[in-house]
Amino acid sequence: MKVSGRTKVCAVIGDPVEHSLSPCFQNAAFQHLNLDFVYVAFTVNVENLGNAILGVRSLGIYGLNVTMPHKISVIRYLDYLDERADRIKSVNTILNKDGKLIGYTTDGIGVLNALKYNDVDPKGKKVVILGAGGAARSASYALSEVAGELVILNRTIRRARNLAYKVSELAGVRANVRWGGLTMESLRREIHEVDILINATPVGMSPDVNETLVDKRLLHPDMVVFDMIYHPLKTRLVREAEEVGAKTINGLSMLIHQGAASFEIWTGVKAPIEVMMKAAEEEIRRRGGA
Numbered sequence: 413m414k415v416s417g418r419t420k421v422c423a424v425i426g427d428p429v430e431h432s433l434s435p436c437f438q439n440a441a442f443q444h445l446n447l448d449f450v451y452v453a454f455t456v457n458v459e460n461l462g463n464a465i466l467g468v469r470s471l472g473i474y475g476l477n478v479t480m481p482h483k484i485s486v487i488r489y490l491d492y493l494d495e496r497a498d499r500i501k502s503v504n505t506i507l508n509k510d511g512k513l514i515g516y517t518t519d520g521i522g523v524l525n526a527l528k529y530n531d532v533d534p535k536g537k538k539v540v541i542l543g544a545g546g547a548a549r550s551a552s553y554a555l556s557e558v559a560g561e562l563v564i565l566n567r568t569i570r571r572a573r574n575l576a577y578k579v580s581e582l583a584g585v586r587a588n589v590r591w592g593g594l595t596m597e598s599l600r601r602e603i604h605e606v607d608i609l610i611n612a613t614p615v616g617m618s619p620d621v622n623e624t625l626v627d628k629r630l631l632h633p634d635m636v637v638f639d640m641i642y643h644p645l646k647t648r649l650v651r652e653a654e655e656v657g658a659k660t661i662n663g664l665s666m667l668i669h670q671g672a673a674s675f676e677i678w679t680g681v682k683a684p685i686e687v688m689m690k691a692a693e694e695e696i697r698r699r700g701g702a
Contacts, residue, residue, distance in 0.1 A: 413443055420449045425456040426479030433692045440691035441675055444684050465489040475678035476506040490515045500553050505674040520554030522670025530661045532636050536560040537607035542625055544571040547640050548612035556583040563602050565594040603630045611639045616647035624648040633657030642667055
């Protein structure tokens with residue numbers, strides 16, 4: 413990669429970001445298309461977020477990805493939000509356009525495009541989401557616009573209820589959204605006829621690779637299991653779903669597709685999905701997370 417005084421700089425900010433795969437696959441995409449961009453990672457803690465955004469303006473950094481814990485708090489430092497980011501009050505992508513910082517969210521797009529990439533159409537389907545945190549929030553908003561039925565299950569029932577109410581409020585009459593506790597009883601009841609099951613919790617993530625929220629006996633071949641975790645590429649939930657004949661999707665697909673949407677916002681060029689996917693998979697294997 414040749415970097416010059418004209419090279420546009422993009423970055424991811426968050427705390428922590430040392431584990432991020434974004435520099436790997438974004439730079440692979442820039443190189444593949446011979447674009448004069450470079451992508452780096454900056455650790456930015458909560459206390460320094462305002463100064464970091466001021467630095468973006470001062471240094472002319474062209475684009476940002478924003479990860480935890482800044483997706484909501486960064487909004488106050490921006491000039492504009494696109495319609496979707498404004499609606500759900502979350503930003504994971506920023507474009508510096510002529511000195512004005514515009515906030516976008518590609519998280520929901522990443523969920524929908526990951527499903528599409530894996531030949532899964534959620535339109536009219538029953539979708540059960542495990543969790544009520546940031547990942548569940550993005551998935552819920554996106555899927556409420558297309559799913560026939562959306563069920564949010566979380567260990568803290570109040571959080572599941574609050575997310576369901578907010579999603580219903582934004583989606584209006586289009587959404588059939590329910591909520592409940594994440595218990596064996598609720599899983600048994602809801603998964604019996606589920607079309608798409610999404611794990612939006614960190615349960616099963618490395619190093620706790622033998623953990624799962626779902627008893628294998630509840631899984632069946634007529635469902636799609638989408639685990640948002642990508643380290644490891646195959647969680648226990650994914651492995652056991654494959655063993656019963658269910659179709660599976662891992663979190664890397666979502667990560668790549670939300671990153672691809674950011675790439676296209678910055679460059680105006682269609683992202684090379686396969687190049688990005690290959691680069692990320694190789695990096696995961698290099699780190700011993702296959």
